[in-house]
Amino acid sequence: MKKLIAALAAAAAVTLYSFAAGAQAYPERTITVVVPFSAGGPTDTVTRLVAEAMSKDLGQQVLVENVGGAGGTLGAKRVADAEPDGYTLLLYHIGMATSATLYRNLPYDTLNAFEYIGLVTEVPMTILAKKDMEADTLAELVDYAKANADKVTVANAGIGAASHLCGMLFMSAIGTPLVTVPYKGTGPAMTDLLGGQVDIMCDQTTNTTKQIQAGTVKAYAVTTPERLDVLPDVPTTAEGGLTGMEFGIWHGLYAPKGTQADIVDRLSKSLQVALKDENVAARFAELGTKPSSEPDATPEALKAKLESEIARWKPVIDAAGQYAD
Amino acid sequence: MDLFDNLSLGFSTATTLFNLGFCLMGVLLGTLIGVLPGIGPTATIAMLLPITFQIGDPVSSLIMLAGIYYGAQYGGSTTAILINLPGESSSAVTAIDGYQMARKGRAGAALAVAAIGSFFAGTVSTFLVALLAPPLTAIALQFGAAEYFSLMVVGLVSSVALAHGSIIKALAMVVLGLLLGLVGTDIYSGAPRFNLGIREYSDGLNFVAVAVGVFGIAEILRNLEDEHERTVLIKSVTGLMPTRDDWRRMVAPILRGTALGSALGILPGGGAILASFASYTVEKRVSKHPEEFGKGAIEGVAGPESANNAGAQTSFIPLLTLGIPANPVMALMIGAMIIQGIVPGPNVATEQPALFWGIIASMWIGNLMLIVLNLPLIGLWVKLLTIPYYVLFPIIMGFCSIGVYSVNSNVYDLYSVAFFGILGYALVKLRCEPAPLLLGFVLGPLLEENLRRAMIISRGDPSVFVTRPISATLLFIALAVLVVVFLPAVRKKREEVFVEES
Numbered sequence: 001m002k003k004l005i006a007a008l009a010a011a012a013a014v015t016l017y018s019f020a021a022g023a024q025a026y027p028e029r030t031i032t033v034v035v036p037f038s039a040g041g042p043t044d045t046v047t048r049l050v051a052e053a054m055s056k057d058l059g060q061q062v063l064v065e066n067v068g069g070a071g072g073t074l075g076a077k078r079v080a081d082a083e084p085d086g087y088t089l090l091l092y093h094i095g096m097a098t099s100a101t102l103y104r105n106l107p108y109d110t111l112n113a114f115e116y117i118g119l120v121t122e123v124p125m126t127i128l129a130k131k132d133m134e135a136d137t138l139a140e141l142v143d144y145a146k147a148n149a150d151k152v153t154v155a156n157a158g159i160g161a162a163s164h165l166c167g168m169l170f171m172s173a174i175g176t177p178l179v180t181v182p183y184k185g186t187g188p189a190m191t192d193l194l195g196g197q198v199d200i201m202c203d204q205t206t207n208t209t210k211q212i213q214a215g216t217v218k219a220y221a222v223t224t225p226e227r228l229d230v231l232p233d234v235p236t237t238a239e240g241g242l243t244g245m246e247f248g249i250w251h252g253l254y255a256p257k258g259t260q261a262d263i264v265d266r267l268s269k270s271l272q273v274a275l276k277d278e279n280v281a282a283r284f285a286e287l288g289t290k291p292s293s294e295p296d297a298t299p300e301a302l303k304a305k306l307e308s309e310i311a312r313w314k315p316v317i318d319a320a321g322q323y324a325d
Numbered sequence: 326m327d328l329f330d331n332l333s334l335g336f337s338t339a340t341t342l343f344n345l346g347f348c349l350m351g352v353l354l355g356t357l358i359g360v361l362p363g364i365g366p367t368a369t370i371a372m373l374l375p376i377t378f379q380i381g382d383p384v385s386s387l388i389m390l391a392g393i394y395y396g397a398q399y400g401g402s403t404t405a406i407l408i409n410l411p412g413e414s415s416s417a418v419t420a421i422d423g424y425q426m427a428r429k430g431r432a433g434a435a436l437a438v439a440a441i442g443s444f445f446a447g448t449v450s451t452f453l454v455a456l457l458a459p460p461l462t463a464i465a466l467q468f469g470a471a472e473y474f475s476l477m478v479v480g481l482v483s484s485v486a487l488a489h490g491s492i493i494k495a496l497a498m499v500v501l502g503l504l505l506g507l508v509g510t511d512i513y514s515g516a517p518r519f520n521l522g523i524r525e526y527s528d529g530l531n532f533v534a535v536a537v538g539v540f541g542i543a544e545i546l547r548n549l550e551d552e553h554e555r556t557v558l559i560k561s562v563t564g565l566m567p568t569r570d571d572w573r574r575m576v577a578p579i580l581r582g583t584a585l586g587s588a589l590g591i592l593p594g595g596g597a598i599l600a601s602f603a604s605y606t607v608e609k610r611v612s613k614h615p616e617e618f619g620k621g622a623i624e625g626v627a628g629p630e631s632a633n634n635a636g637a638q639t640s641f642i643p644l645l646t647l648g649i650p651a652n653p654v655m656a657l658m659i660g661a662m663i664i665q666g667i668v669p670g671p672n673v674a675t676e677q678p679a680l681f682w683g684i685i686a687s688m689w690i691g692n693l694m695l696i697v698l699n700l701p702l703i704g705l706w707v708k709l710l711t712i713p714y715y716v717l718f719p720i721i722m723g724f725c726s727i728g729v730y731s732v733n734s735n736v737y738d739l740y741s742v743a744f745f746g747i748l749g750y751a752l753v754k755l756r757c758e759p760a761p762l763l764l765g766f767v768l769g770p771l772l773e774e775n776l777r778r779a780m781i782i783s784r785g786d787p788s789v790f791v792t793r794p795i796s797a798t799l800l801f802i803a804l805a806v807l808v809v810v811f812l813p814a815v816r817k818k819r820e821e822v823f824v825e826e827s
Contacts, residue, residue: 039660040650040653040656040658040660041660045660045664048374048664049664052378063375064374066733067735068528069525069735070527074524077524102515107524158512159512159515179784180781181781182512183512183778184512184774187649187650187656190647190649191649192469194466194649195465195467195468195469197782206663209670210648210669210670211648211670211671213672214670214672283663287663322514323515324510325515325527
């Protein structure tokens, strides 16, 4: 009996020791960040830039794995089920909050399946119209849309996409439902806006900045509290007289529930370092966005953001009455 | 002349030793992954994105990635011809006659024709990109939902020509393909459709999985039937190079295929998919020997291969002039540019002339490298067929599984391969052709999406399809094709052509 207890104690001691040593040595191998969208898109690009900077700080490679499908929820599910050892992470945007309402049969519990590492960036949105739209200001656009509600078309990149959320918010802000035209992805939607096949679209600066600068589309407003450096001539929605339109496509970094606190802490520190990286800041600026501040790149800030955003979008989505499953 | 200056800037950028090296690396890698069954350029470029950080120079990275893309186009037709395994929708057409040529011992000629056709098409379409990119973009922007719908109608109406057996069976296969294309999510209502409650199927069935199943796995199963008739293994290969007669027969199809592919490749919403199918239809229609199609007609390889490569080159036009990707590979290229600090947009040609013209020049250099590489390699590829089946088949299955899984990291795609392999085998036994099924599967979702979008935009008024001139013209072409197929006098001739092989 004594022998057994001694053996157990020894085993426990060894386990504890290796546990502590393991945490000490973290990270000792390659870390994978799951992006729940296909490679090449804006979220993927944001992740690759941050992952590159984080691997410099962590001294281990940070790989990006694309697990696309079902509005990002397949990738989120993959990470929710992953070993909570700090080697599988998730970088997901605002969809983390909206899918909680958009999907009525989500296979994970959004608020209880993940540990929070921090906010990464919040990409502003821009309200655009085709080049030959008559309206010149946001107020004129709103008037025009209200007067022609049955024929003004609003493009989006599919249910749950940033452009879909923004379109819903725009219609709810002007109090008039318009004709929604979904596409499979931002590319075809933007092509049709350039060709004047549809009237209005609202999308992330990552997709729209270059088109606005080239004058191929008309820009009416940005959804940020202040004007953007890359688009100094585009007023904010508030300046244009539209309230309740302030929002951005925020991105957060998550780990599976049960990941040790010191690992989460290490990752959070690393994220903060990465967000101060010159290359990351410069690339983000070209896309019309900027890295999250140090207080935002923390578990607490991400948790608060997710909770408030779930509450914000639930009534908007329920009012639109459109779900993704 | 601006063009001359621009091209010389492009060539001086692309012909630095450094960039030539990356171009060579890209096309080599592209050829390799194209030859490995099931592994496509999308997964490869995604895996290589991190390396572009290390390369540092955006022009070099993009030259390499572009090389992978068109290298894969060359390589992909190799597996289609040798083992009836198309890696992409475009090479599904090449498989029809290319594989039959291989079974007759003419694999070398088929591979050579594919390479020569691709090179010619690549050269012409590269110059088209250089000369006419902006005006062509303006035309592409005229294509709205109504025009795409009508274009897809033309594609579907023409698709029966893909079959070389019973026309009823071909129609049945198109319809089955259309139905399979419904699996996924209704993009207008968000409602899941026919996904059996499996979330992994909520974005539809994976094209590569379906193609690998109905073509490749089915072919392997068929070959396992009889010890003595393993047609994948060709013992005697007669002549690696095309004969004088082949040359005579392939010139016109290559020219027509190049024209068709260049035109359709410009359309960002899936035009390029139609290019090789359309070319096959045209060749079969104008051929003096339509009865040879499906049994190893060299025109059936030359035309579609040229069309597919021309389309691959001109699909760079929307990317370079609008900053909008025409397909997933182009989306990856944009991702690579952004990582390098270049956000592509309509002004990329004026803001980054060295990059823009360097990539265009490298396309031609890449094509040249590919033909120089591929012609001597034909002998080697053909030798692969002499590998014993107990080694070759497991290798094919292994690579297919890796390739299919690498697209979305989704195990359900592997279940699809198994299911469609068995289905494909059943279809072979029923003498049904898989090519029309694949065309229906690819075009169905586009047809539905654009029909509904056109109706939403027109507020439910179906007259848009005939009042918009481009759409009306396309519908008229579809009607003309129908008339040709069903007019009694023509039908008599048709029956001679399509008579059931007995």
